[in-house]
Amino acid sequence: MSELTLPTVRQRPLDPPDEVTALRQQAPIHRMTYADGHRGWLVTGYAAARAVLAGPHFSNRPENNVHPPIRSARMEAAMRPELMRVPPGFFLRMDAPEHTRYRKLLTGQFTVRRMKMLEPRIEEITEACLDAMEAAGPPVDLVQEFALPIPSLVICELLGVPYEDRDRFQADSRILVNLETKADDAVAALGRVSAYLHELIQRKRKEPADDLLSGLVESGELADDELTGVGVLLLIAGHETTANMLGLGTYALLTNPDQLAAMRDDPSVVENGVEELLRYLTIIHLGPVRTALEDVEIEGVTIKAGESVTIHLPAANRDASRFPDAERLDVTRPAGGHLTFGHGIHQCLGQQLARAEMRIAYPALLRRLPGLRLAVTPEEVPMRSDMSIYGVHRLPVTW
């Protein structure tokens, strides 16, 4: 009987743990012991990962996913009854067909037109962050000055949070997405953000504008508590993810100067480069986790009803049977088809927005500050190994 637990220690900051890579080379799916002793599964192969994520008999509801893959304060907090319930509208943690209704409504709001309309605003926000960075002068922490504020301001823009409310909104959202936050503080912050969004929705009812929350209000399909849940989900899902891609992506480029030069000097590389950074860095690095509702066979292995499956996205994205020379960062390769945004019914709703942010922000940074470099050694940059979204805690840079 195997006693494999989820390997989390990385030997090199940009590569998944060597143990996970070795497992993938042996087989796509493995027995794994969860933090509470549950005997479930770990998926490391690309095809198996897609099969689980697309499988209709795997649940993402919190009450079905009760086995934490690793021991951590935040995962234990997530087991608290008030955090275990799916709040109305929080469709990431719902299964079909309940999920389908929200997803359809939201897809209707994430239109190509709305994403295009946001692009000039993303450009302005990026330039304003770069102005502030230049004014502050080197060295600066790129996370605080660039990687965090851009997605945070963009999500406010998307939702239609008025300018004067942003500070209030951002302070709590920062508490919420910080995995070091204690359970009581998370519950309190969630309460304040929900109350704020609830109040904002009332305002949108009276004075609708051309933003996503107004659009949802006007659809007349959702009750206020559902609208609030949708708003909270978008805020949480759309903020820290993109921020960590900007921070870790910049670290990856600064430590691979040939790749940085290609991204900076050739605009035609940027689109592929963003996909490749998404694939290579795979910031959702400890999951997702699903639980089988029925016995399901995946690649010759029977997963029994009630067993949990951890899908190791970084391992799957380095599967050489899907991505030749997968261990190499190559910003010129076509890296489409990676699983960084997930797969199946929950595949990231905000992926086009995240792509737009990265396609604008990386080249703007590299062209405006051509002398950009780390202000410390690469080894001194603190990595977010302890967080469910991987990245850099801080990125001291100079130019």
Ligand code: HEM
């Ligand atoms: C680089 C940035 C991002 C990454 C890597 C990312 C990754 C992911 C992943 C892996 C999932 C699926 C989770 C699962 O299957 O359990 C997901 C879902 C989701 N993401 Fe993103 N995301 C990013 C940016 C965004 C942005 C900017 C938004 C919103 C504006 C957003 C909104 C959502 C929502 C609403 C879901 C749930 C979809 C559903 O359940 O149908 N994400 N994301």
